[in-house]
Amino acid sequence: MELSCKSEYALLALLELTAHFNSGEPLQIRQIAAEQSIPDRYLEQLLATLRRAGLVRSQRGAKGGYVLAREPWKITLLEAINCIEGLDSQSSDAGREAKSVEGMVIWEVWQEARQAADAVLQKYTLQDLADQRDARRQLDFMYYI
Amino acid sequence: MELSCKSEYALLALLELTAHFNSGEPLQIRQIAAEQSIPDRYLEQLLATLRRAGLVRSQRGAKGGYVLAREPWKITLLEAINCIEGLDSQSSDAGREAKSVEGMVIWEVWQEARQAADAVLQKYTLQDLADQRDARRQLDFMYYI
DNA sequence: TTATACCCCGGTTATCCACTGGGGTATAAG
DNA sequence: CTTATACCCCAGTGGATAACCGGGGTATAA
Numbered sequence: 001m002e003l004s005c006k007s008e009y010a011l012l013a014l015l016e017l018t019a020h021f022n023s024g025e026p027l028q029i030r031q032i033a034a035e036q037s038i039p040d041r042y043l044e045q046l047l048a049t050l051r052r053a054g055l056v057r058s059q060r061g062a063k064g065g066y067v068l069a070r071e072p073w074k075i076t077l078l079e080a081i082n083c084i085e086g087l088d089s090q091s092s093d094a095g096r097e098a099k100s101v102e103g104m105v106i107w108e109v110w111q112e113a114r115q116a117a118d119a120v121l122q123k124y125t126l127q128d129l130a131d132q133r134d135a136r137r138q139l140d141f142m143y144y145i
Numbered sequence: 146m147e148l149s150c151k152s153e154y155a156l157l158a159l160l161e162l163t164a165h166f167n168s169g170e171p172l173q174i175r176q177i178a179a180e181q182s183i184p185d186r187y188l189e190q191l192l193a194t195l196r197r198a199g200l201v202r203s204q205r206g207a208k209g210g211y212v213l214a215r216e217p218w219k220i221t222l223l224e225a226i227n228c229i230e231g232l233d234s235q236s237s238d239a240g241r242e243a244k245s246v247e248g249m250v251i252w253e254v255w256q257e258a259r260q261a262a263d264a265v266l267q268k269y270t271l272q273d274l275a276d277q278r279d280a281r282r283q284l285d286f287m288y289y290i
Numbered sequence: 291t292t293a294t295a296c297c298c299c300g301g302t303t304a305t306c307c308a309c310t311g312g313g314g315t316a317t318a319a320g
Numbered sequence: 321c322t323t324a325t326a327c328c329c330c331a332g333t334g335g336a337t338a339a340c341c342g343g344g345g346t347a348t349a350a
Contacts, residue, residue: 003251003252003255004338005338005339006338006339008248008251009339011247011251012245012247012248012251015247015250015251016247028294028295028296029295029296030295036245036247037245039339039340039341041340041341041342042339042340042341044296044297045339045340047296048296048297048298058295058296058297059295059296059347059348060294060295060296060297060346060347060348061293061294061295061296061346061347061348061349062292062293062294062295062347062348062349062350063294063295063348063349063350064294064295064296064347064348064349065295065296066296077254100157100181100182101278101281101282101285102156102157102160102161102181102274102278103153103157104281105274105277105278105281106148106153106156106157106160106274107148108277109222109265109266109269109274110148112265113262113263113265113266114262116261116262116264116265117258117259117261117262118258119261120254120257120258120261121254121258124254129247129250129251129254132250132253133246133247133250136246136249136250137246140246149307149308150307150308151307151308154308173325173326173327174326174327175326184308184309184310186309186310186311187308187309187310189327189328190309192327193327193328193329203326203327203328204316204317204326204327205315205316205317205325205326205327205328206315206316206317206318206324206325206326206327207316207317207318207319207323207324207325207326208317208318208319208325208326209316209317209318209325209326209327210326210327211327291350292349292350293348293349293350294347294348294349294350295346295347295348296345296346296347296348297344297345297346297347298343298344298345298346299342299343299344299345300341300342300343301340301341301342301343302339302340302341302342303338303339303340303341304337304338304339304340305336305337305338305339306335306336306337306338307334307335307336307337308333308334308335308336309332309333309334310331310332310333310334311330311331311332311333312329312330312331312332313328313329313330314327314328314329314330315326315327315328315329316325316326316327316328317324317325317326317327318323318324318325319322319323319324319325320321320322320323320324
């Protein structure tokens with residue numbers, strides 16, 4: 001029940017890509033890493049995961065980099081977090097039948113809690129976060145004056 | 146975002162204590178461990194944590210064991226899980242200010258998701274789970290006939 | 291052709307989880 | 321008072337994962 005460093009890095013990178021989405025130009029790992037103080041070689045792996053999941057698209061060679069594969073208002077936080085946190089193997093039904101009755105009841109309640117959290121993450125898109133960031137920046141600016 | 150083995154063991158033990166709450170007699174680690182197939186020496190540590198958190202009370206010596214410190218309908222799952230999962234050091238406000246604006250926005254959304262999950266866990270008490278278990282057992286029994 | 295920037299794979303250190311074990315201490319029963 | 325019981329504290333181990341670092345390969349624009 002904790003936001004891993006991994007997920008936060010990935011979201012930060014996605015937000016950076018969202019900010020540059022309108023330009024049409026790809027963003028490079030070094031730029032994202034420098035902007036958000038993320039170790040670049042590590043970020044590279046996370047972006048590779050996002051690419052394999054189909055959330056971003058990459059361009060190799062000179063003038064290469066990353067762009068969002070879809071519009072930022074069509075990518076939810078749930079999608080982003082799930083794909084880097086790895087939802088593949090153990091979830092839902094598999095490996096959950098050989099338990100006691102108590103185990104089943106506990107598991108069902110836990111599922112309900114997890115779904116509640118997922119619902120929150122699903123209602124926010126990358127665009128929403130970018131908007132919130134802009135609003136926050138505006139606030140900070142006014143406070144500075 | 147995953148139910149750890151630790152938490153599940155603790156909840157199973159608490160449910161066992163809930164079932165024997167009316168008898169007034171303390172339950173021993175060996176009994177709980179045998180009933181739910183939990184390694185007993187490991188369960189011992191979890192119960193020690195629950196005791197330090199004030200959720201269960203222990204009696205040492207012969208005829209000793211554990212009892213719930215409060216009535217089972219006054220102990221929520223959120224309490225139980227939080228105390229064994231360790232909510233102590235890093236949460237809420239500490240260590241979260243030296244971040245970028247993006248980091249803050251991400252953190253706030255995450256908090257909202259976590260609170261949604263917590264709300265679900267808070268509305269269920271140990272008694273609720275025990276009742277659900279009984280209902281489930283009844284169903285299984287009828288199915289068996 | 292060459293510089294660029296992604297791609298793949300493997301290693302390292304630290305941390306945590308699930309679990310085991312040894313020895314100590316309080317308590318009820320005889 | 322002794323003794324068996326059952327909790328108490330602390331320390332260690334194997335495996336898994338997280339967060340990184342680094343080397344070398346490959347595609348692409350200039």
